[in-house]
Amino acid sequence: DIQMTQSPSSLSASIGDRVTITCRASESIRSCLNWYQQEPGKAPKLLIYGASSLQSGVPSRFSGSESGTEFTLTISSLQPEDFATYYCHQSYTTPQSFGQGTKLEIK
Amino acid sequence: QVQLQESGPGLVKPSETLSLTCTVSGGSISSHYWSWVRQSPGRGLEWIGHIYYSGSTNYNPSLKSRVTISVDTSKIHFSLKVTSVTAADTAVYYCARVSVSGGWLYYFDYWGRGTLVTVSS
Numbered sequence: 001d002i003q004m005t006q007s008p009s010s011l012s013a014s015i016g017d018r019v020t021i022t023c024r025a026s027e028s029i030r031s032c033l034n035w036y037q038q039e040p041g042k043a044p045k046l047l048i049y050g051a052s053s054l055q056s057g058v059p060s061r062f063s064g065s066e067s068g069t070e071f072t073l074t075i076s077s078l079q080p081e082d083f084a085t086y087y088c089h090q091s092y093t094t095p096q097s098f099g100q101g102t103k104l105e106i107k
Numbered sequence: 108q109v110q111l112q113e114s115g116p117g118l119v120k121p122s123e124t125l126s127l128t129c130t131v132s133g134g135s136i137s138s139h140y141w142s143w144v145r146q147s148p149g150r151g152l153e154w155i156g157h158i159y160y161s162g163s164t165n166y167n168p169s170l171k172s173r174v175t176i177s178v179d180t181s182k183i184h185f186s187l188k189v190t191s192v193t194a195a196d197t198a199v200y201y202c203a204r205v206s207v208s209g210g211w212l213y214y215f216d217y218w219g220r221g222t223l224v225t226v227s228s
Binding site: 032034036042044087101 | 151152153154165167168169201203206208209211212213214215216218219220221
């Protein structure tokens, strides 16, 4: 099975900060990497698919990139509504798998 | 706007069968994959499996012997059954629509609100 390792597991930041979250796959998953945002008590929400494609309706301050088996989610300027937990998800092979999550908190 | 809604018992006894339904509105079940994902504090987010509208399925090997996903003939809902449940199956269960880009990029673009299922006697 492919393991997805996210870092950091938690992060404190301020409004306006630039934030980067990383997800590393245990083997190649090509570009089959998606990012989701989850607020407490809610379902995950799709932000980025295919490593770097912005889902319709998602603000442009969110972006994704890839380098080999390392994938990055960047929020260019944090807004109050961005404080949530973020998950990566590989859909390259069965079983599909998720990272353990990165909780983004207000500093 | 596509909406998904999970329904089913919130409490299931150990060794019994967990049964959930996901009702799809605002769009057709046709031409999409439909998936179940669960989330628990101990296991995080876990992909259970998916079904294509035509009925073909793909399951997580760790659950395959106990899981069945089906789609109803009227094509407005799909279902999940997990047999022989234990406390480890206690989780929030989500249904989700799978979209495909370029024929090979799969992602969950619509999710239900989730339903908590507790396994306890």
